Amino acid sequence: MTEIQDLIKQIRAFRDARDWQQFHNSKDLAVALSIEASELLELFLWKGNEDANPDKLKEELADVLMYAILLADKHGLDIKQIIEDKIKRNNEKYPVDKAKGTAKKYNEL
Numbered sequence: 001m002t003e004i005q006d007l008i009k010q011i012r013a014f015r016d017a018r019d020w021q022q023f024h025n026s027k028d029l030a031v032a033l034s035i036e037a038s039e040l041l042e043l044f045l046w047k048g049n050e051d052a053n054p055d056k057l058k059e060e061l062a063d064v065l066m067y068a069i070l071l072a073d074k075h076g077l078d079i080k081q082i083i084e085d086k087i088k089r090n091n092e093k094y095p096v097d098k099a100k101g102t103a104k105k106y107n108e109l
Helices: 003-017 026-042 054-074 079-093
Strands: none
Touching (some): 054 079
């Protein structure tokens, strides 16, 4: 079993022990993911770029990642594969010779 599969198993076990799968439809998982991402963002509000509390950062980032994993799992998506596919597409959209050192979007390169 891979580390990702082990994490998915642990997240499912936590969810299932509380009978929460009934609430985990795609829309609500996406909403929860967005809310947790906002809570992560809030850690940086009125602070310098790197001044978020590290313990709170870990906690909120874990929430974001768990909801993302649950949403992927619900749709039978292979997390490793979808990330690798996205990296491949990003490599095509952002070739090093054009994108290195710039924050421009791919259509502005």
